Amino acid sequence: MGQLIIFEGLDGSGKGTQTKLTAQRLKEQGRDLRQITFPDYDSESSALVKMYLSGAFGDKPDDVNAYAASSFYAVDRFASYKTDWGEFYREGGLVLSDRYTTSNAVHQCSKLPPMHWDGFLNWLFDFEYKKFGIPAPDAVIYLAVDPEVSQRLITERYHGDESKKDIQEKDTEYLARSRAAAEYCARTLGWHRIECTTADANGAKSMRSVEDINAEILAELAGIL
Numbered sequence: 001m002g003q004l005i006i007f008e009g010l011d012g013s014g015k016g017t018q019t020k021l022t023a024q025r026l027k028e029q030g031r032d033l034r035q036i037t038f039p040d041y042d043s044e045s046s047a048l049v050k051m052y053l054s055g056a057f058g059d060k061p062d063d064v065n066a067y068a069a070s071s072f073y074a075v076d077r078f079a080s081y082k083t084d085w086g087e088f089y090r091e092g093g094l095v096l097s098d099r100y101t102t103s104n105a106v107h108q109c110s111k112l113p114p115m116h117w118d119g120f121l122n123w124l125f126d127f128e129y130k131k132f133g134i135p136a137p138d139a140v141i142y143l144a145v146d147p148e149v150s151q152r153l154i155t156e157r158y159h160g161d162e163s164k165k166d167i168q169e170k171d172t173e174y175l176a177r178s179r180a181a182a183e184y185c186a187r188t189l190g191w192h193r194i195e196c197t198t199a200d201a202n203g204a205k206s207m208r209s210v211e212d213i214n215a216e217i218l219a220e221l222a223g224i225l
């Protein structure tokens, strides 16, 4: 079996950028690897995910319960494993993924009261890793960002056009609950937490530089790969 490393974080945490940069740096060091990302929007397997995110089942994330929404994303992952990277992984390859089952852990957990989180997480990992049979990650790099900073980054990404946000991005209360769930998962599931926000002398918060964050990620991975 190969190794599977996940990059996780809330929307606007820079996961995509860090996954790409880490892949590039590891390739420069001579590592052969595959880089994947979820949802797999280019594949038909993401049809249900697209319907859900565009509001076909209701315009609030809570209109689709944690278990049903998780199954849409799980099917997308199963298809990608079977048709794209499974063989490479089974033959010993290194796979870096921008989001994975861990995104269901963060974003779907948050639809449930905290007392049900452990039960949901047990169900989720059994469902995806045991019943579906896709691999469990070897390590999860969790990019922690102050919610105020990540909201600013999401708005900038869409140039202030709120209508471009998907139903999860629009719901600020849901995002706050997702942050709580992410911190809980990082703490209880042994994720490697990288603090991506810094504050200046006046307390103004901003993101650390991409290179600075990446150097910390590479140092973490040096102990894993």
Ligand SMILES: Cc1cn([C@H]2C[C@H](O)[C@@H](COP(=O)(O)O)O2)c(=O)[nH]c1=O
Pocket: 011, 038, 039, 053, 073, 074, 099, 100, 101, 102, 103, 104, 105, 107, 108, 168, 169
């Ligand atoms: C991959 C994945 C994403 N999500 C959520 C996170 C985002 O709010 C949303 C869309 O992902 P994106 O922002 O990376 O395009 O889907 C899950 O809830 N479970 C998953 O397994």
